[in-house]
Amino acid sequence: MNARVLPYVLILPVTLFLGLFFLYPFVLVAKQAFGSQEGWSLENFREVVDYWKFPISLRNTLLLAAAVVPVQLALALLMATMVSKMQKGRDLILYIWTIPLGISDLAAGIIWLAIFEQSGFLNSMLNGLGVIDKPVNFLTYQHPGVVFLAIALAEIWRATAIMLVILVAGIGLIPKEYYEAADVFGASKWKQFTRITLPMLRPSLQTALVLRVILAFEIFAVVAALGGTLFPVLMGETYAYQFDLLNSGAAAAMALIILGISIGFTLIILRILRVPKGASI
Amino acid sequence: MAEIQIKNVAKSFGAYQALNNINLTIADQEFMVLLGASGCGKSTLLRIIAGLETATSGEVWIGGKRIDHLSPKDRGIAMVFQNYAVFPHLTVFENIGFGLRMQKRPNDEVKRRVERVAGLMHIEMLLKRYSGELSGGQRQRVAVARALAMEPDVILMDEPLSNLDALLRMEMRAELKGVLAESKTTAIYVTHDQVEAMSMADRISVMHQGNIVQAASPIEVYRNPSARFVASFIGNPPMNFLPATPAGAGKWQVAGQTLDGPKADKPGLHFAIRPEDMQQAESGLVATAKIVEPLGAHLLVTCQIDEALFRVILDSDTVVKPGQTLTLAPQADRVRWFDPDTTLAVA
Numbered sequence: 001m002n003a004r005v006l007p008y009v010l011i012l013p014v015t016l017f018l019g020l021f022f023l024y025p026f027v028l029v030a031k032q033a034f035g036s037q038e039g040w041s042l043e044n045f046r047e048v049v050d051y052w053k054f055p056i057s058l059r060n061t062l063l064l065a066a067a068v069v070p071v072q073l074a075l076a077l078l079m080a081t082m083v084s085k086m087q088k089g090r091d092l093i094l095y096i097w098t099i100p101l102g103i104s105d106l107a108a109g110i111i112w113l114a115i116f117e118q119s120g121f122l123n124s125m126l127n128g129l130g131v132i133d134k135p136v137n138f139l140t141y142q143h144p145g146v147v148f149l150a151i152a153l154a155e156i157w158r159a160t161a162i163m164l165v166i167l168v169a170g171i172g173l174i175p176k177e178y179y180e181a182a183d184v185f186g187a188s189k190w191k192q193f194t195r196i197t198l199p200m201l202r203p204s205l206q207t208a209l210v211l212r213v214i215l216a217f218e219i220f221a222v223v224a225a226l227g228g229t230l231f232p233v234l235m236g237e238t239y240a241y242q243f244d245l246l247n248s249g250a251a252a253a254m255a256l257i258i259l260g261i262s263i264g265f266t267l268i269i270l271r272i273l274r275v276p277k278g279a280s281i
Numbered sequence: 282m283a284e285i286q287i288k289n290v291a292k293s294f295g296a297y298q299a300l301n302n303i304n305l306t307i308a309d310q311e312f313m314v315l316l317g318a319s320g321c322g323k324s325t326l327l328r329i330i331a332g333l334e335t336a337t338s339g340e341v342w343i344g345g346k347r348i349d350h351l352s353p354k355d356r357g358i359a360m361v362f363q364n365y366a367v368f369p370h371l372t373v374f375e376n377i378g379f380g381l382r383m384q385k386r387p388n389d390e391v392k393r394r395v396e397r398v399a400g401l402m403h404i405e406m407l408l409k410r411y412s413g414e415l416s417g418g419q420r421q422r423v424a425v426a427r428a429l430a431m432e433p434d435v436i437l438m439d440e441p442l443s444n445l446d447a448l449l450r451m452e453m454r455a456e457l458k459g460v461l462a463e464s465k466t467t468a469i470y471v472t473h474d475q476v477e478a479m480s481m482a483d484r485i486s487v488m489h490q491g492n493i494v495q496a497a498s499p500i501e502v503y504r505n506p507s508a509r510f511v512a513s514f515i516g517n518p519p520m521n522f523l524p525a526t527p528a529g530a531g532k533w534q535v536a537g538q539t540l541d542g543p544k545a546d547k548p549g550l551h552f553a554i555r556p557e558d559m560q561q562a563e564s565g566l567v568a569t570a571k572i573v574e575p576l577g578a579h580l581l582v583t584c585q586i587d588e589a590l591f592r593v594i595l596d597s598d599t600v601v602k603p604g605q606t607l608t609l610a611p612q613a614d615r616v617r618w619f620d621p622d623t624t625l626a627v628a
Contacts, residue, residue, distance in 0.1 A: 175364070175366075177362050177364055177366040178366055178368060180333050180360075180362065180366065181360070181362060181366035181368070181379075182379075183332075183333065183352070183353045183354070184331060184332075184333070184353045184354065184358065184359065184360045184380075185354070185359070185379050185380035185383055185427070185431070186353075186354035186380055186383035186384060187354075187379075187383050191383065196368070199370040199371075200369070200370055202370075275370070276411060277411070277413070277414075278410065278411035278412070278413030278414035279369055279370050279371075279411040279412075279413055280369060280413060
């Protein structure tokens with residue numbers, strides 16, 4: 001077959017697949033979001049944005065992302081650096097650290113619920129230590145901080161490994177000679193991390209952060225398990241519009257708003273972590 | 282003063298002995314080349330001096346100070362790496378100034394020193410570029426400039442020219458030699474390229490299987506190889522060898538000819554001579570020409586003497602045809618003799 005045509009033929013199946021199962025539904029959602037009885041309108045967007053829970057769920061989602069992602073980034077960097085320095089047992093540790101990735105987000109939420117609920121492990125432990133004399137229900141509206149903390153912890157536990165895996169691969173791509181040069185020219189281990197590893201890791205940091213930030217805006221099941229209605233987030237509201245209020249126009253509008261926020265943050269991350277022309281490895 | 286002393290340095294990687302008890306003194310401002318085939322231990326020795334590798338035993342002294350327990354940055358050295366290791370995320374300016382920045386030098390000093398060495402290496406116009414925008418030769422210049430900017434006591438170079446094409450290598454060879462002589466630093470230069478070693482070195486240490494076989498000036502290494510390995514490693518084509526049997530006191534029988542030789546009490550020696558030290562004559566070794574290669578400047582003839590292959594370099598005007606019989610006389614003062622048992626030179 002013609003060598004110029006072949007690549008296009010080879011990507012045809014996946015293009016068709018994405019067109020059928022991604023692009024087409026996306027167009028339908030967009031039509032729904034912008035549609036109303038009188039044709040095109042922003043009515044659905046106005047409705048969801050004006051709703052009293054919208055600012056709260058937007059703020060909660062952003063707050064959660066702002067609390068979780070930096071911690072995950074720092075942890076993932078630390079863990080990736082540790083794994084990369086290991087001589088033996090490196091794969092084993094990596095597998096163990098990535099176990100939470102294999103658990104669904106709802107299951108992860110339920111695991112942490114088992115820790116924080118009234119009859120949960122945390123209560124048993126505090127009771128056993130004599131810190132409290134009767135079980136406390138932490139996950140209520142009286143303890144918004146604890147609810148937030150529980151959700152954040154569950155998210156950190158569940159989804160740090162996805163960044164870890166990307167960063168470990170990225171660190172592995174940095175040639176050893178750069179560190180030797182840095183050693184000879186007087187860079188301390190910390191300086192080597194900040195002046196060599198971090199800048200040379202930019203492409204991997206981009207990927208890891210984009211992926212993680214997008215997932216952070218889509219947070220749903222962990223919140224549903226731990227916070228229920230106490231802690232409204234954007235994706236939870238979208239679910240409520242679609243299945244509780246049976247307002248698919250509003251749900252579609254919410255979905256597009258979340259998409260817009262994700263695209264916005266992706267562009268910001270790509271911009272901040274861009275590699276200047278000619279400066280890649 | 283930056284005299285380097287290597288005392289009884291040995292290095293093993295598990296069961297593999299990479300270096301055996303190396304002793305070497307390199308004078309202040311000397312240009313020392315470590316020459317050998319890959320796997321001979323030359324890079325390992327350099328990396329031990331740099332502090333990138335730890336010796337299993339032995340000591341390294343620079344300028345009268347023992348430094349083998351110090352980290353690389355405290356040894357007063359700078360290094361040029363084989364793959365340059367020019368940081369891709371920094372501009373040429375920041376690459377050259379990297380070491381100075383790590384020493385927290387003031388901005389104006391960094392600028393002054395970077396610009397000075399960039400001038401020396403003719404890369405002033407590249408200071409704002411990233412390494413991805415440079416050619417191999419330019420990257421090489423940046424790597425050398427980065428080392429020079431440190432104004433180190435010692436510059437270590439690990440096959441710095443091996444990734445360049447032949448023409449560029451020749452050009453950089455001469456330039457590097459000049460720049461280093463001017464900088465008055467002691468230099469250790471690792472290479473497997475004997476032409477590089479011969480043309481640049483004040484002294485060459487020929488290494489083989491973790492040992493320094495000979496450490497001497499280039500011409501000494503070439504004229505008076507201390508061992509058969511050196512004789513066959515240096516020179517292109519290398520020295521010729523023929524077996525010799527005793528024929529009375531100080532006389533040796535070589536391919537049917539009786540030649541003057543050492544008064545050694547040995548059952549046999551190896552006669553050795555460089556290809557260019559043979560001339561066609563009335564009497565001498567009788568050889569049959571096999572392959573004739575006109576190389577422009579001269580004529581390389583591969584011939585056969587008894588069972589052994591033997592190469593001679595003759596004047597380019599000489600007419601020789603394959604199959605022709607040549608009578609070749611060795612230039613007496615250029616003949617060398619080696620002991621077949623110890624492989625060492627016999628005087």
